[in-house]
Amino acid sequence: MKILVEQSLDCKETEIKITCGLMDERLKRIIEQIRLFSFSVTAKKDGVTLPIALENIYYFDTVDNKTFVYVERDVYRCDKKLYELEAQLVDTPFIRISKNCILNTSVVTFVRAQLSGRLEATLNNDEKVIISKHYIKDFREKFEQRR
Amino acid sequence: MKKILIITCSSFTAIVLLFALFSTFDIVPELSKSIVFQLFTMSMSIALLMFISERAEDKLDISSLTVDALIRMLICYIVVFVEGSLFRMFPFSWKAIASISPVLIPTFVITYVIGYFTIVDCANKINKSIKRKY
Numbered sequence: 001m002k003i004l005v006e007q008s009l010d011c012k013e014t015e016i017k018i019t020c021g022l023m024d025e026r027l028k029r030i031i032e033q034i035r036l037f038s039f040s041v042t043a044k045k046d047g048v049t050l051p052i053a054l055e056n057i058y059y060f061d062t063v064d065n066k067t068f069v070y071v072e073r074d075v076y077r078c079d080k081k082l083y084e085l086e087a088q089l090v091d092t093p094f095i096r097i098s099k100n101c102i103l104n105t106s107v108v109t110f111v112r113a114q115l116s117g118r119l120e121a122t123l124n125n126d127e128k129v130i131i132s133k134h135y136i137k138d139f140r141e142k143f144e145q146r147r
Numbered sequence: 148m149k150k151i152l153i154i155t156c157s158s159f160t161a162i163v164l165l166f167a168l169f170s171t172f173d174i175v176p177e178l179s180k181s182i183v184f185q186l187f188t189m190s191m192s193i194a195l196l197m198f199i200s201e202r203a204e205d206k207l208d209i210s211s212l213t214v215d216a217l218i219r220m221l222i223c224y225i226v227v228f229v230e231g232s233l234f235r236m237f238p239f240s241w242k243a244i245a246s247i248s249p250v251l252i253p254t255f256v257i258t259y260v261i262g263y264f265t266i267v268d269c270a271n272k273i274n275k276s277i278k279r280k281y
Contacts, residue, residue, distance in 0.1 A: 098205070098208075099205060099206060099208060100208070108273075108277060109277065110274060110277065111270045111273045111274055111277070112270055113263065113266040113267040113269070114212075115212055115263055116210065116211075116212040117201075117215070117262055117263070117266055118210070118266075119266065119269070119270055119273075130210065132205045133201045133204070133205060134201060134202060135205075136266070136269060139273075140269055140272065140273055143272075143276040143277065144272075144276065
């Protein structure tokens with residue numbers, strides 16, 4: 001695979017162009033990673049609307065039908081429903097881990113089994129989230145894809 | 148499907164071994180071909196109902212270990228009591244509940260422990276994958 005980087009001070013917006021024959025699994029993974037670093041989610045806090053880069057988001061959580069975006073040390077409100085986000089985040093490191101949470105698997109540092117049959121994931125910021133029994137299989141497969 | 152099979156097989160193994168052990172002390176009847184099939188039907192019914200209860204717990208957001216254990220225990224008692232009475236393993240009476248407890252409680256504990264170790268194994272595999280990343 002040839003990587004070509006053209007640097008110019010005249011360039012206003014970074015553009016990534018992929019020229020390929022058939023799209024294979026490796027290329028798909030590269031595109032997933034590019035998507036992760038190029039997408040953002042619009043969120044609100046204290047009346048201010050701002051875009052949050054996907055790679056900075058730890059997880060999305062729903063409480064009383066309201067969706068919240070959790071970053072390392074802050075929480076924002078998001079207008080999108082969890083199912084809408086889930087559909088948009090296909091082929092990214094994000095995965096549904098419970099009825100009301102979508103987690104960025106790239107911020108998981110450790111996973112621990114609970115007696116109740118659930119998993120407890122520790123994140124980069126030492127926060128802990130619970131993976132429901134029903135979602136454990138998909139969660140595990142997300143990590144297996146990394147091999 | 149894999150999960151249902153794991154629960155069925157582990158609970159069936161445990162219940163057959165305990166049944167064989169308790170039958171030597173005349174607590175339960177001698178193991179016969181029909182009893183083996185009945186025990187397998189019970190194990191499979193319990194596994195299926197546990198799978199359904201897991202789905203329901205996720206939907207209802209039940210995360211308490213005590214509630215989870217109580218639901219599972221209740222499933223075991225209902226299945227063994229109802230199917231045991233239907234198969235005429237014991238009479239349909241409240242006394243039967245006491246007589247099935249010596250087999251049921253250890254089976255439940257063994258199955259629960261096996262289920263826990265399956266999750267521990269899953270967690271270990273994920274942790275290995277995370278370590279590889281760093």
